[in-house]
Amino acid sequence: MNEMNGIGLRIYPSGARYVGQWKNGVRDGVGTMVWSNRNLYRGEWKCGAMNGYGEYVWNGFFNKTFTWPQEASYIGHWRHGMRHGKGEIKLNSVGGAKYSGYWKDNKKHGYGIIIGSNGEKFEFDPLFLNDILYAPNVVADNLENEIETKNEKECVRTVKEIKPLFIEKPDQLTETLATPILKPEQFLDLFYYIARLLDPKSLEPSLVLSTSSGKCYSCENESCSCLTHSVSIDATTSEENDISQTNASKEMIDSNWRYEERWTYSCLMFHMFRLRQIYNDYAKLFAKSAPKCNLAMSKLCLWQLWRDCGIHEKGFSLVEIDSYIAKNEITGIKDPHHPFEKIEIWQFLHALLETSWHLYTKHNDIEIEEMNGKLAGGLHRFLKNDVYPHAGNHIGSLCYENQDLLPIYCVFELYQQIGYPPSARDLLRATCNLKDSSFVFFNGMIIFSIASSL
Structure with missing residues (x-):
């Protein structure tokens, strides 16, 4: 009927192009649009506008190499050409900072999670209201249950209910919450490592109350039922002693915790320039001419680094290394054995800390003289003895052949x-x-x- 219908390609006067499905002369269905400014969208369309599920990439390019560029992109749901519903936006930055949550008419609105350039998570419900970072004590708007047929009056009513909260409590606008999005990547969350070093029991829930030696002094039996009950002899004096001992041990743990944390961060900052070079070199390992943009390392590149440094010859296999790293939920590893999973630079630092733990830190008989702190000392020795002398000396032919x-x-x-x-x-x-x-x-x-x- 003299209108574009079905599948076709259109080249616009500006140089923009669309290839996909058409209906009654407009884009409708599944298709890909590339604008003249190199922005592109691939996904669902309705009545000529982005509608449904799709991916939008800013300043995109055709990547012919075996690399993973850091792209500024949005992946999620759309309505009438605007981001609406659940979606995730990634920033083209070192560390791959991103926001994952809900949107309303192109604005961040409702529950959300910010993952900073150091992997730190910042989660609240709601996290944003109309693109404004909001305090966590506000009642959620429950955008997830919002349906497509919501009428105009309900939308206006919701806005009017939210607006007085800003007027009555202006302090909430000035007290901006501290987000980790601008934190440098070397400031990792060290809880898992320091807790394993100073207080391993904190990583596992304790279900049975027992004495410090692990046996009952009443019946001299380690597996007796007395261990499941609290001791009630001389309750007043025992409670006071327990409280004083607990406070003293807590102060000691806190002091040691701050000590280990400070020296680990100092060690990472000391080695950061060299570690960035190694990360960038291995991120473009399988490309003859890598694109000039921020690149992310893949799991395959990390395996090549372990092999070059001979880590698999020091008592545990590459499979075990992957399992140890993924056991720490802070690392954000989705599949420990997937060769094409992205490894951000902060995940790379987590991998170095975990590997140095098994090679050096957990061995109490090793004394570290060049760097204070057990975690920092183990990491420093691992980098000096194993990584720096061998990084770049590639073993095998994987990085030279079959690079497609x-x-x-x-x-x-x-x-x-x-x-x-x-x-x-x-x-x-x-x-x-x-x-x-x-x-x-x-x-x-x-x-x-x-x-x-x-």
């Missing part, structure tokens, strides 16, 4: 379909189409013994 993203990623998809993570036997059986077969690994070679049925 498509073949490697396709092999990994096949790897996942077999039953992630499969063993070498499962992988060979699936790729070689061997059903009833057995094979033996001998000196780097594979010896097949195929059944007669094949």
Whole structure:
């Protein structure tokens, strides 16, 4: 009927392009739009506007290399061309700072989480009201339950209910909450490491009340039922002694905690320039000519660094290293064995701290003389002895051959379909189409013994 309908490509006079679905002469369905300023959107459209789920990237470019650029982007839901509903916006910055939460008519509104450039989380409900950072004691607007058919009167009523809160309590506007978004990446959350060093029991919930030696002094039995009950003998004096001992031990832990934290941050700042260089070099390891922008390291690059430094030859495998790092929830690792997962620089620092713990810090017989603090001393020795002398001396041919993203990623998809993570036997059986077969690994070679049925 003389109107664009179906799938097609349109080139606008400004140079902008759209390819995707059309309906009655306007963009409708799924499509990709690239503007002349290099901004692009790919996702759902309705009546010519972004509507539904989609991804918007500012200043995008076509990446032909095996790298992960830091992009300023928004991934989430849209309504009438504006961000509306649940979505996540990422900043093109070192550390990959981002906001994940709810939006209303292109403004941050409702529950949200800010993840700073050092990985620190800042979460409240609501976190923003009409794009203004709000105090945590305000009742949430519950944007998640808002439906598409909400009428105009309800929207006006909601705004009128929120507005008096700003007028009656102007102090909430001046008392800006401290957000971690501008914190340098070397100021990590060290709770997991210091607690493991000074107070390991704090990482595990204690369900049984016991004495310091672990046995009952009434019956001299370590597994008696007395341990499950509190001691009531001479309650007044025992309680006072317990309180004084608890306060003294708490003050000592607090003092040691501040000491370890201060020296660990000092150690990170001391090595930060060199660590940034290593991170950037390995982030572009699999690209002959990397794009000139902020790049993020992939898990595959981190594995190459461990291999170059010979970490896998010091008592635990690369699989164990990944598991140890992912055990700390602060690291934000989604899949410990996924080769293409992004590793931000603050996650890279977490990986160094965790590895140095297992190699140096947890061994009490090792004395650190060059750096005060046990965590800082272990990290300093790990960097000096293992990382700096070997970083850049690549072992193997992975970083020189097969640098195309498509073949490697396709092999990994096949790897996942077999039953992630499969063993070498499962992988060979699936790729070689061997059903009833057995094979033996001998000196780097594979010896097949195929059944007669094949």
